Amino acid sequence: METRRGLIKKTIGGAALLAVAGSVPIALRKTKLREAPRGLKFFTAAEYSIWAAMAERVVAHDPTPATEDDATHTGFMKRPPAPAAAQVDVAGKADAFLEPLPESDRKDLKQLLALFDNALFSVLGGGPAKPFTQMNAVEQDAHLRSWQTSRLAIKRTGFQAMKRLSCAIYYGSPETFASVGYPGPPYELVKSVLRK
Amino acid sequence: MIHDGSDKDLLLKPDVCIVGSGAGGSMVASRLANAGAKVVVLEEGGHHTKDEFDMQEPRAYQRLYQDRGNRATADLSIAVLQGRSVGGGTVVNWTTSYRTPDDVLEFWRTKQGSVLTPELLKPHFEEVEQRLGIQKVDYEDTNPNNRKIYDGCKKLGWQVDTTRRNVRGCLRTGYCGMGCPIDAKQSAALTYLPDAVQKGAEVYAHCRVDKIETDGKRAVAAVGAVLDHGEPTGRTIRVEPKVLVLAGGALNSPALLLRSGIDQGPVGKKTWLHPTIAVGAFYEEPIEGFYGAPQSVASHHFAHRPEGAGFFLEAAPVHPMLASIAAPAFGAGLSARMSRLPNLCATIALMIDGFGDGEEGGTVSLRKDLGPKLDYPFTSRAHECFRSAMKAIARLHLANGALEVQTFHNDPVHIKSEGDLAEIDRRPLGPNLFAAFTAHQMGGCRMGADPSSSVVDPQLKHHHFENLFVIDGSVFPTGLGVNPMESIYGVSSWASEHVKAALS
Numbered sequence: 044m045e046t047r048r049g050l051i052k053k054t055i056g057g058a059a060l061l062a063v064a065g066s067v068p069i070a071l072r073k074t075k076l077r078e079a080p081r082g083l084k085f086f087t088a089a090e091y092s093i094w095a096a097m098a099e100r101v102v103a104h105d106p107t108p109a110t111e112d113d114a115t116h117t118g119f120m121k122r123p124p125a126p127a128a129a130q131v132d133v134a135g136k137a138d139a140f141l142e143p144l145p146e147s148d149r150k151d152l153k154q155l156l157a158l159f160d161n162a163l164f165s166v167l168g169g170g171p172a173k174p175f176t177q178m179n180a181v182e183q184d185a186h187l188r189s190w191q192t193s194r195l196a197i198k199r200t201g202f203q204a205m206k207r208l209s210c211a212i213y214y215g216s217p218e219t220f221a222s223v224g225y226p227g228p229p230y231e232l233v234k235s236v237l238r239k
Numbered sequence: 240m241i242h243d244g245s246d247k248d249l250l251l252k253p254d255v256c257i258v259g260s261g262a263g264g265s266m267v268a269s270r271l272a273n274a275g276a277k278v279v280v281l282e283e284g285g286h287h288t289k290d291e292f293d294m295q296e297p298r299a300y301q302r303l304y305q306d307r308g309n310r311a312t313a314d315l316s317i318a319v320l321q322g323r324s325v326g327g328g329t330v331v332n333w334t335t336s337y338r339t340p341d342d343v344l345e346f347w348r349t350k351q352g353s354v355l356t357p358e359l360l361k362p363h364f365e366e367v368e369q370r371l372g373i374q375k376v377d378y379e380d381t382n383p384n385n386r387k388i389y390d391g392c393k394k395l396g397w398q399v400d401t402t403r404r405n406v407r408g409c410l411r412t413g414y415c416g417m418g419c420p421i422d423a424k425q426s427a428a429l430t431y432l433p434d435a436v437q438k439g440a441e442v443y444a445h446c447r448v449d450k451i452e453t454d455g456k457r458a459v460a461a462v463g464a465v466l467d468h469g470e471p472t473g474r475t476i477r478v479e480p481k482v483l484v485l486a487g488g489a490l491n492s493p494a495l496l497l498r499s500g501i502d503q504g505p506v507g508k509k510t511w512l513h514p515t516i517a518v519g520a521f522y523e524e525p526i527e528g529f530y531g532a533p534q535s536v537a538s539h540h541f542a543h544r545p546e547g548a549g550f551f552l553e554a555a556p557v558h559p560m561l562a563s564i565a566a567p568a569f570g571a572g573l574s575a576r577m578s579r580l581p582n583l584c585a586t587i588a589l590m591i592d593g594f595g596d597g598e599e600g601g602t603v604s605l606r607k608d609l610g611p612k613l614d615y616p617f618t619s620r621a622h623e624c625f626r627s628a629m630k631a632i633a634r635l636h637l638a639n640g641a642l643e644v645q646t647f648h649n650d651p652v653h654i655k656s657e658g659d660l661a662e663i664d665r666r667p668l669g670p671n672l673f674a675a676f677t678a679h680q681m682g683g684c685r686m687g688a689d690p691s692s693s694v695v696d697p698q699l700k701h702h703h704f705e706n707l708f709v710i711d712g713s714v715f716p717t718g719l720g721v722n723p724m725e726s727i728y729g730v731s732s733w734a735s736e737h738v739k740a741a742l743s
Binding site: 100101102103104122125140143145147184187191192196199200202203204206207208210211212213214215216217219220222223224225228229230232233236237 | 293294295296297300301307308309314315316318408410412414420421468469470529530558559560562563564566567569570571573574577578579580581607608649650669670671672
């Protein structure tokens with residue numbers, strides 16, 4: 044199936060938009076770079092920074108119980124705090140996951156990230172005139188929300204592509220299990236049977 | 240023998256070459272090898288065993304599923320769970336086993352000229368049930384995630400029952416979807432494939448078929464590549480069989496035909512997915528839906544609805560990775576939902592597609608790199624079904640006394656009483672505005688008497704190529720209304736007789 048394939052071309056016509064966006068000064072505002080690890084296989088340093096910033100908000104958590112039910116019934120307050128996306132290295136693991144993609148997919152995903160962090164595209168969507176990576180947390184959440192609920196099906200597709208992989212990496216990591224009350228696989232039970 | 244790829248180019252000339260090793264391919268391999276035929280099975284996935292099934296979601300999905308767990312429709316609106324390893328989907332399915340419903344077979348006979356009847360398939364299903372240890376689950380062996388469905392339906396007077404599962408010595412760990420760590424699940428990799436190998440069949444893992452060569456009347460060869468970690472090694476495969484059987488499953492089998500220029504008939508059309516929506520219910524008591532048999536209860540109360548498409552209700556396992564991907568929310572909304580994971584009951588509704596007048600379902604075509612591309616536009620019929628299903632699931636959990644029920648819309652509907660249900664009708668249902676999935680892929684190479692509306696004939700032989708068969712879920716003319724694994728085994732067992740006849 045099309046995982047990331049044809050994502051941008053099929054949806055936003057990314058190359059054309061980027062060409063237009065690149066000719067406008069506001070669009071040239073730069074990605075706020077993070078310290079990227081050496082040896083990235085898929086991302087550039089800028090793309091790594093965009094993914095890291097996006098993932099940070101996708102898996103952001105509120106340290107207080109969401110509802111009275113949480114606090115009263117689920118042991119929510121007794122759990123260790125959820126780690127941040129960076130502590131689980133979501134962007135680094137995404138880099139490794141995306142590396143084997145076919146060239147056409149790689150190109151599309153890179154265009155998606157460029158659009159996502161494009162200041163002009165943000166303005167056209169009603170957001171602030173800055174790249175996503177330079178927004179504050181409230182602005183970033185609004186930006187993500189605008190992609191998630193956009194009337195343009197393509198932006199919703201792009202949002203899901205980024206969100207699903209970030210969630211898979213973060214919540215699939217054992218470091219996050221305790222924070223959601225998941226004890227992990229029953230290894231001892233399995234071992235006890237295999238020993239027999 | 241099961242070969243882990245090949246360190247040299249392969250040129251093989253067996254009696255039968257089978258592309259794919261899931262329920263369909265393994266069954267045909269077993270039956271034909273047992274009849275004395277020289278059988279070769281080509282499987283693009285790897286050969287994985289219980290020692291590798293460590294119950295960790297990231298490794299399991301990358302290793303055992305198509306597109307490393309990321310398969311989806313072209314617009315990502317439907318996540319596609321589809322197996323990819325020696326044993327195919329049977330290695331990762333949730334063990335729910337049903338015979339094909341009588342009314343579905345009747346529909347196929349009436350509308351498509353199928354010859355399948357309950358009586359014809361009965362001995363095949365009986366053998367499958369015996370070989371796979373298929374037995375009905377006791378209520379006491381269900382986990383709370385399933386039991387809530389049972390209890391809620393009973394309270395509302397709805398049809399409900401425990402399911403039948405293909406397991407022996409099951410510990411009910413809850414990790415069926417990641418490969419059974421103790422070999423309790425009787426997958427094809429533990430049953431029909433070893434049966435075939437014992438009779439001399441050769442199974443080649445990591446071998447992808449890219450194209451079928453034909454001479455206008457016959458399939459001459461299956462050609463492809465030996466893979467390593469999904470990438471071509473440079474070594475080639477060429478198999479020249481007397482009979483070629485495609486068993487790559489819905490999506491892959493039609494894509495292989497299209498890649499090969501074998502596009503006579505509606506190849507890839509009318510692909511059925513049992514499009515699935517989920518609803519979450521939060522309970523005061525722990526549910527721990529990550530443990531216990533993932534599916535052990537089902538309700539078919541709404542399978543036949545005069546208002547539109549029918550649906551059936553089942554449970555989905557609640558492991559953190561899958562749950563987080565399914566939840567459309569992000570940030571604080573997502574973390575709030577995830578923080579209540581142990582108390583979350585996940586119930587799914589599967590739309591029974593393929594029975595509406597003019598219903599087209601999905602379409603498989605080719606991507607630029609010639610892999611399968613799936614489109615499945617939602618219709619008003621689907622929207623009506625999804626909304627009705629969401630309300631039904633909410634009602635059964637409210638009847639159980641759930642604290643709150645939440646839909647899987649981008650902007651979830653929070654339901655605490657019957658009065659909240661109307662909000663479901665106001666939520667938009669466009670692509671990626673709510674979560675949708677499929678674990679049941681069918682159709683695309685539908686069987687039928689009329690070559691203009693089917694790809695294979697009622698005996699599952701291709702209409703235009705005398706030694707080419709398609710024997711997998713892609714031949715089903717509609718969705719089934721039940722989980723498809725046992726139907727694929729049973730129909731494949733029956734169809735194996737026609738492959739034998741073609742050899743003689």
